[in-house]
Amino acid sequence: MKCPICNSESHEIIKTKGKNTKEVLLKCNECGNTFRETINIPKLTECRIIISKFSESEKKQVKIYPDEILQVGEVLVVDEEEVQITSLENKRGGRVSKSPVSELETIWATSLTGPARVGISIDYGGRILSKKVEIERDFLFTVGDVVKMGRTVFRIKSMKTVTSKIRRGSAIAEQTKRVYGRPADRNDKFQYDLSSKIVENEI
Numbered sequence: 001m002k003c004p005i006c007n008s009e010s011h012e013i014i015k016t017k018g019k020n021t022k023e024v025l026l027k028c029n030e031c032g033n034t035f036r037e038t039i040n041i042p043k044l045t046e047c048r049i050i051i052s053k054f055s056e057s058e059k060k061q062v063k064i065y066p067d068e069i070l071q072v073g074e075v076l077v078v079d080e081e082e083v084q085i086t087s088l089e090n091k092r093g094g095r096v097s098k099s100p101v102s103e104l105e106t107i108w109a110t111s112l113t114g115p116a117r118v119g120i121s122i123d124y125g126g127r128i129l130s131k132k133v134e135i136e137r138d139f140l141f142t143v144g145d146v147v148k149m150g151r152t153v154f155r156i157k158s159m160k161t162v163t164s165k166i167r168r169g170s171a172i173a174e175q176t177k178r179v180y181g182r183p184a185d186r187n188d189k190f191q192y193d194l195s196s197k198i199v200e201n202e203i
């Protein structure tokens with residue numbers, strides 16, 4: 001909005017009226033001229049969002065502008081919870097990576113709050129012990145770590161991250177799907193204890 005007298009774009013709003021189209025009275029900061037403008041304020045629309053957290057999912061409605069363009073990977077705040085978009089389903093039933101809200105049927109997202117859940121598999125020469133742990137999202141696992149979990153002490157041999165399987169290096173819990181280990185040597189000292197982090201047993 002430019003001042004019709006001096007073309008300045010710097011102004012203050014003196015008065016507004018109307019709900020969806022607002023008539024505003026502006027005062028130019030440069031020359032002091034007052035002028036009226038009409039602004040269209042887009043109405044918020046409701047869109048269905050399905051937020052998954054571990055194995056559960058929750059259906060909610062999110063209030064959002066219809067012309068806003070959403071993209072997979074983007075982070076939204078829904079009821080004060082940060083969620084990341086994993087998929088967008090449009091009104092024709094297709095899955096797209098980017099779309100304006102007005103064309104969307106459902107937003108699929110995953111919660112970014114709370115701990116990360118990581119699977120642990122320890123190989124006792126063919127017999128596999130599997131557990132799941134919940135741990136701080138930024139906790140760092142490194143191949144070679146000696147870890148205590150319940151009565152077991154194991155050494156991390158490899159890890160499956162969201163993007164690949166790694167046999168060396170580190171990954172934060174948030175990026176780690178599963179940690180693979182082998183029983184540690186008798187005289188290995190464990191560096192950390194995951195016993196209190198175990199959430200469920202797997203078969």
Ligand SMILES: [Zn+2]
Nearest residue numbers: 003006028031
């Ligand atoms: Zn002016």
